Amino acid sequence: MKTLLEVKDLKKYFKTPHGMLHAVDGVNFSIEEGKTLGVVGESGCGKSTLGRVILHLLERSDGQIIFDGEDISSPSKSRLKELRKDMQIIFQDPYSSIDPRMKVSDIIGEPMKIYKTCKSNDEYNKKVSELMDTVGLAQRVANSYPHELDGGRRQRIGIARALALDPRFIVCDEPVSALDVSIQAQILNLMQDLQDQRGLTYIFITHNLSVVKHISDDICVMYLGKLVEKCDAKELFKNQLHPYTKALLSAIPRHKLNAKHERIILKGELTSPINPKPGCRFAPRCLYAEEKCFQCDPQLTEVKSNHFVACHCVNKLNNI
């Protein structure tokens, strides 16, 4: 398998009136081509910022982005335009990312017009119609406006538009969070079928743990701009090692009434991402924090084969 995307010590800081906000603070990971990396964590932990920095929708503060072996950390304007064909995004709320005055066929076809990828009108119309088939949109809605359609169909438009330039990599930022549960499953299945057919590589951002379990090969857990745990999706749900991940997963509702399950309620305040103090960002809320946790930052370390955790106490807590 080949690595399609790698980020090294990626950082994005925002200047605010109160100081520097460390939204993404030294993130490292790689994704193999054709795979899905799930990114989970509470609201405000930096998931969307991470996705946007990788796509150059936001400029990084530091670190490296390597795509298909090429360092694309600071691409030229013309290279960035080319890269946009390969690297796309599907947004959380399909309606807000779509111009409500455009018809469905125009929304889907617009990227092909901007990039002049079709030689004739006939080729353009054929491509739009094929894309509608691909994402399961009936041809009769081609002349509809997005507000006339339900959320599931609107997200299908967003997916078709993201596919229009035949990308290799897509950042999916909460793509099903605004949808009813039954529609969520349809869209997730569509995205998985498209991945199989086209060999697509996804970063799948969500705060919904059931969704991320379903779709990811590997999962990163983020806490205030940093990765605290990273491993195979099955391993994470079976054998999570970081105290924050344990608390996060304990909040998933269980279906079996007799299942032994204790919810871990996090106490203490969420640390501010503005001018963060040294030490583990999770320490103020951690039940097991020791003195050293407040003094130095734990690095993401491989504690078991292909299972990375950033916690000073990981061995002690898990009897490793």
Ligand SMILES: Nc1ncnc2c1ncn2[C@@H]1O[C@H](COP(=O)(O)OP(=O)(O)OP(=O)(O)O)[C@@H](O)[C@H]1O
């Ligand atoms: N343009 C900006 N200027 C200043 N701060 C920002 C900006 N964009 C994001 N932030 C801050 O960066 C941090 C990370 O935000 P981000 O939107 O990436 O979080 P998220 O994990 O995607 O949250 P959610 O689950 O709510 O979508 C937050 O503290 C947010 O307030």
Ligand SMILES: [Mg+2]
């Ligand atoms: Mg977000």
